[in-house]
Amino acid sequence: MEGKRTDYSAWTHSQLRERIAELEGKLEEGNSQSLASTTAPTNLPTLPIAPYASHPKRGESSPPRVFDPSKYATRLIALKFAYLGQRYNGLEHHVNNKTPLTTIEEELWKALMKTKLIFPTTKDGTLITSADAEMSWLGCEYSKCGRTDKGVSAFGQVVGLRVRSSEPLHQRVPNHPTYTSDTQHPPTRKRSLDPDSPPADPPPPTRTVKLAGKVVEMEDIAMGDARPTNDPPRVKKPQTTRHNFSQTKSELPYVEMLNRVLPSDIRILAWCPTPPPNFSARFSCKERRYRYFFTQPAFMPTPGALGLSPPTTTTAASSSSASGGGGNPPRRRREGWLDIDAMREAAGYFVGLHDFRNFCKMDPSKQLAHFKRRVFRAEIEALRGRRAPVGFVGLPAFRAEAEGWEDNGAMGGLEGGGLDTEEKVAGESEPSEPVVYSFNVDGSGFLWHQVRCMTAVLFLVGQGLEKPDVVKEMLDVEKMPAKPIYELADDKPLVLWDCIFPAEGSESREDALEWIYAGDTPRPRESTKRDAWDSKKGPRGVMEDLWQSWRNVKIDEVLAGTMIGLVATQGHKVSDAAGQQHAGSKRARVFTGGNMAKPVNPYLPILARPRLESYEGLTARYAARKGLSKVNVAVAEDEANE
Numbered sequence: 001m002e003g004k005r006t007d008y009s010a011w012t013h014s015q016l017r018e019r020i021a022e023l024e025g026k027l028e029e030g031n032s033q034s035l036a037s038t039t040a041p042t043n044l045p046t047l048p049i050a051p052y053a054s055h056p057k058r059g060e061s062s063p064p065r066v067f068d069p070s071k072y073a074t075r076l077i078a079l080k081f082a083y084l085g086q087r088y089n090g091l092e093h094h095v096n097n098k099t100p101l102t103t104i105e106e107e108l109w110k111a112l113m114k115t116k117l118i119f120p121t122t123k124d125g126t127l128i129t130s131a132d133a134e135m136s137w138l139g140c141e142y143s144k145c146g147r148t149d150k151g152v153s154a155f156g157q158v159v160g161l162r163v164r165s166s167e168p169l170h171q172r173v174p175n176h177p178t179y180t181s182d183t184q185h186p187p188t189r190k191r192s193l194d195p196d197s198p199p200a201d202p203p204p205p206t207r208t209v210k211l212a213g214k215v216v217e218m219e220d221i222a223m224g225d226a227r228p229t230n231d232p233p234r235v236k237k238p239q240t241t242r243h244n245f246s247q248t249k250s251e252l253p254y255v256e257m258l259n260r261v262l263p264s265d266i267r268i269l270a271w272c273p274t275p276p277p278n279f280s281a282r283f284s285c286k287e288r289r290y291r292y293f294f295t296q297p298a299f300m301p302t303p304g305a306l307g308l309s310p311p312t313t314t315t316a317a318s319s320s321s322a323s324g325g326g327g328n329p330p331r332r333r334r335e336g337w338l339d340i341d342a343m344r345e346a347a348g349y350f351v352g353l354h355d356f357r358n359f360c361k362m363d364p365s366k367q368l369a370h371f372k373r374r375v376f377r378a379e380i381e382a383l384r385g386r387r388a389p390v391g392f393v394g395l396p397a398f399r400a401e402a403e404g405w406e407d408n409g410a411m412g413g414l415e416g417g418g419l420d421t422e423e424k425v426a427g428e429s430e431p432s433e434p435v436v437y438s439f440n441v442d443g444s445g446f447l448w449h450q451v452r453c454m455t456a457v458l459f460l461v462g463q464g465l466e467k468p469d470v471v472k473e474m475l476d477v478e479k480m481p482a483k484p485i486y487e488l489a490d491d492k493p494l495v496l497w498d499c500i501f502p503a504e505g506s507e508s509r510e511d512a513l514e515w516i517y518a519g520d521t522p523r524p525r526e527s528t529k530r531d532a533w534d535s536k537k538g539p540r541g542v543m544e545d546l547w548q549s550w551r552n553v554k555i556d557e558v559l560a561g562t563m564i565g566l567v568a569t570q571g572h573k574v575s576d577a578a579g580q581q582h583a584g585s586k587r588a589r590v591f592t593g594g595n596m597a598k599p600v601n602p603y604l605p606i607l608a609r610p611r612l613e614s615y616e617g618l619t620a621r622y623a624a625r626k627g628l629s630k631v632n633v634a635v636a637e638d639e640a641n642e
Helices: 013-029 032-039 104-114 206-222 254-259 313-322 340-348 450-462 470-475 542-569 580-585 615-626
Strands: 073-083 153-165 266-272 287-296 352-355 372-383 435-443 494-500 588-590 598-600
Touching: 073 254, 104 153, 104 266, 254 266, 254 542, 266 542, 287 450, 340 372, 340 435, 340 450, 340 470, 372 450, 435 450, 450 470, 450 494
Parallel strands: 153 494
Antiparallel strands: 073 153, 073 266, 287 435, 287 494, 352 372, 372 435, 588 598
């Protein structure tokens, strides 16, 4: 005769926990007779222990779980991410080419492997399961946009790849009945219930209901009333099906998952759930935008008469035009300060479709068909006020006082603005304190080191060592078919700012990809206070991580700058007459974007310098050495490598 079941609906939470602990102890000891004496007949088989085995004790390691990729769906997405490039050997990883520094791709690949988001294979098709294995993108449909060099940063780098998805694989299980979304439990043997028992009290809180259900299941095992092992698992909740699967809200939190395991100077910013068919981060990108940052003054100005540069043709011409052609003597520019207006004039010559062979690094192995690239914009802008670095703290949502701020989901106009410039300020070419400027250049594609070559020439113009129209002379490849020798601009201030993917067939320059940024969607689980955490602005979010990095170097800047100011005020004052007799014989210094200017004596103008071998000569010698009968490799105009 079957025993009467205990009604646990009226038990308190603490009573149920005590009952569970009691039953677990009896199950682990295998004392079936003791448990059967209170809940079941005495002729029960030995209780199964495995389903309710206790967790491993502290210090004991559980066996590793085997991850089966065949149980998961995959999807093609795009990732937008940012990184500071000083600690890395560039973006691209080359097989069998060990570098002293790791690459961005290696760190990204390790993070994707640790989170089990990609399932790469070796050349023979073997699945790679360890993040410490030899790096491979086979089977991931991987593509990258701009290949930044060592030391170069990116704030809008894009890659495309196939990743694991939370969308279920709809595989029908054979030899089992079909269960609909309304099915709560598969059919099992009915339990013995007392029809004369009084109606139950109102249901206790949810946690108590779950604990009561666990007690009943444990007693089912004790009574031998568990389901046969060949039955399908009990469905506790309706299964997510394809028709109600959200491509964003139901998907894995890719941004949060990867940012948890990536280094702090590499941050995933957004992901695109719906890239177009045949998407390639390299070939689908129709515009790339770069920014090169520098300060004004560019390097430490030399005080007194010794720091004044001798009048040059450039300064004399600009001074004459400024004074209306009068007889005033030309102004002498102090060393270290750049002529921003002259740089802007020179930058304007870059706009349009030009042959940039004199503004790139020659590589005959690429066997380029041509050097023509289209530049949409080339401007020099000052970063001031709220649009300056970390200037967002002046926006209403971040101010010290909350007056006048409304929480409408935006951040006081920060969205879509980012780091940009304010309106022009009168007299900005000669500020009384250091100002940060950026050279902004947007184009359809760029040659190897093209932006750094363009910037290097602009710095020469800004120092008064070259005229602005030197850019126009160098773009005329008929007059100058071979590149003159000049030094490349420093790598650290260069940033790949953004990559633009317009709609296919569109003439627009607007990005058409649907980006889901950090914090745009909540975590795809039941809503709780913990799940409402904002992965962008919340604790340990992207912004807080980057704030810590910024403040660390900002304090270094403040201390070093304060020390310079202190030293400048100590000792004897600088006399304008000091060094007057040596001013004419002083060596010129050339700024190339780094922390110091390099002395040269004498300075040789670009148009008068020795020139490299023409590209046609280089490619011909390379083809002869490699046994190539003709140019058989052509890189498209959308090539980019900075």
